[in-house]
Amino acid sequence: MEGQRFASVSQNRADLRFPFPEHFVERLTGKTLIRLGRQAKFLTAELSSGEVLVMHLGMTGRFTVEAAKLGEFHHATGTDPAHDHVVFRMEDGTSVTYNDPRRFGFMELWPAEQFEAYPRLMAMGPEPLSNHFSAAYLDTALKDKKTPIKSALLDQSVIAGLGNIYVCEALWRAKVSPKRLARSVPGQRAARLAPAINEVIAEAIEAGGSSISDFANASGELGYFQHRFAVYDREGEACRTCGDTIRRLVQSGRSTFYCPSCQR
DNA sequence: GCTTGGACCTGATTGC
DNA sequence: TGCAATCAGGTCCAAG
Structure with missing residues (x-):
């Protein structure tokens, strides 16, 4: 996904655990994903718009990647498509689908320059494998x-x-x-x-x-x-x-x- | 303040 | 077989 634009985004319901951000689809479509990251259990995607897409899997959330060329990825386990809540289609044709039966996961957008004030990560303790933990x-x-x-x-x-x-x-x-x-x-x-x-x-x-x-x-x-x-x-x-x-x-x-x- | 318990959801399993 | 109760990897928030 890094370095690619979101060609299109499908949002199939109004909320997961929390409501999706306002104009979620519009704020992603056409933007380039600059860098993927992770902090604690939160996934982050820096966007060319200056926002960070923050994603959490909750307990049953799952991202599945499907390449444009059939057969490039093999799906060992299926998921119920009724719970495919978001689909990112990247410019090279790869699609990334978020499926989450219990909907304890969520997605939010936050300004990159104020990311240290993102409330859900502000009070986080150190990562176990970091030098801050001992x-x-x-x-x-x-x-x-x-x-x-x-x-x-x-x-x-x-x-x-x-x-x-x-x-x-x-x-x-x-x-x-x-x-x-x-x-x-x-x-x-x-x-x-x-x-x-x-x-x-x-x-x-x-x-x-x-x-x-x-x-x-x-x-x-x-x-x-x-x-x-x-x-x-x-x-x-x-x-x-x-x-x-x-x-x-x-x-x-x-x-x-x-x-x-x-x-x- | 800190700590606890309920709430948010669906689906699988267990017990009657 | 069918139904109800219980439990599940996480986090937030109100109440104590």
Whole structure:
């Protein structure tokens, strides 16, 4: 998409999670996409108009790329076309379709020169694989938090980009109980947790992500990290380290999976 | 202030 | 078989 103009844009409904920006189609059509990027779970596209197109997949959003030449991409998994909400057609004939059954995703436009004031990213914590993230950072960020460590790690203002799966997996690797209050983690536990978070994220990226029911990459290929889950969605199964039974509990309305013996 | 719980949606699965 | 209840990868916002 980079360096190409939007030849046409189809917007098939008025809203996703939020309403589309006013005159969304007109503000994209004919503009050149200068650069694609990502911050936390937000995708960004800098436009020749001076605006940034911000996109979020929510839980079930998916972009599928189809090249003009048939057969250039293979679609391993199909999606219901009833949920194709936006189609970008680029000038070389490639189409990029946004499909999202639950419509928890969204698209917004924001002026590039004021992008540091984009509200949804202003309070973001550091990226796990960046130099700003470390055990020392966790020591500081968690020291006054009265919420369970599981909830704290899901808080994007503490650390950006971790979701429910990877928080569960990182806590298991670090042998930290999800029920432990965040303020009791600084010190030795944070020293284990920071590298565990890095490992989980790096391995999941290498495996192409986690495909439970919806996730697929832009050419339709599924991820493989779900085959390496140690605790997530393994309630009642044996812990790979100690053999004890993996348990499930609900924290902040989200399922947590953990080993009661390994994680303290 | 910080923290929690409900809301936003559809679809798949489970249990009666 | 058919229906209702439950659950799902995320984020926002009102209420406590």
